[in-house]
Amino acid sequence: MDLLLSPAFTAWGAPFTWLELLAFVLSIAMVLGNMRQWLMAWPLAAASSLLYALLFWNGKLYGEAALQLFFVAMAAWGFAQWWRGRTQLEMTVRRMGARAWAWSLATIALGAPALGYWLDQRTDSPLPYWDALPTVASVVATVLLGRKYIENWPFWVAINAVSVVLFVLKAYWLTVILYAAFIPLALWGWREWARASRGTAASA
Template sequence: MSWTLTWTEVLGFATGAVCVWLVARQHIANWPIGIANNVFFIVLFTQAGLYADAGLQIVFIALAAYGWWTWTHGGGPGSTDALPVRRTSRAEWFWLSSAGAVGTAALALLLDRATDSTVPFWDALTTGLSLMATYGQCRKRVESWWLWIAADVVYIPLYVSKGLLLTALLYVGFLALCVVGLRSWRRDLAAPRTAPALGAAA
């Protein structure tokens, strides 16, 4: 395993750290910064042979546009209220876990048969967990932080194995920020229903 630091990885590190910090604070600027982070990671992961993770960034960009809209409009047409933090319903858990399991299995099979990926299952698993977590983030579901924590626990050794040490370090930081975000969103959930001002530090 060799480590070659690139500007793409440095910029991915910086924008990723800022993005997660802003999500934890429910700051609307997390979405455009997150999109920039996705672009850097498309290049980085393609070069590292993590094709599912690279493709995932494209999906993230689309989800970021959706999340940006729901956070500013409360998730409803004509609404201008900020989206409140809520818990994931049983129905949401059912279809999220079902889609995640099927998607992970299908993607792992595709990566194994159609690419030169050396880690098809782990690449697919982190992709599935990340998509589930991103949906929850878009809808401000507090349990999305647990999904991110699970994904980060897998991502860290995966990136170390690929020589992406700075990115692995970033995900250690993500893991810590996820704990902060989980605690912050839980407090918001328990507090009286008052939406934070959009674009203001929470």
């Protein structure tokens, strides 16, 4: 662990650890894989999430750390969903219905303040509510991604924007760059999945 947390290089007066650097590279590969609907994106998600769990726990971002462990479990679920769904019409790229929208928005609206309050009362997290909002929203977006709903991408755009602020406050500068880069990548993924959805509809 000491080796992973040691500086790989220094830029703008801040050290960038090997842990953050490796998690950064794997995360970029994971997002590109998700855009192309590659199964290997899920193992990459698990690996990058484990590394980020260590980084965030070390920085007392407990919500984000727990979220990364959730991502590891969801990577196994997402891999299984995509594997089984390769020949099933229900697992083609599709749009959310009213029930999915209601579940998603209600989960964020109720879950984020509840988690923020718990972190505030039960941990020494310096930013409990900033930590809680992207944590809960990311759970929702990951489920939408696993079920191949196009709308997972705009959720990620908003989540990444909030996360940029959170990581600026924690001075995780390489992760700031990563999550800033995730915003146009999510927009790109949104466009690619919209094209895939139109192709599926045309061939149906």
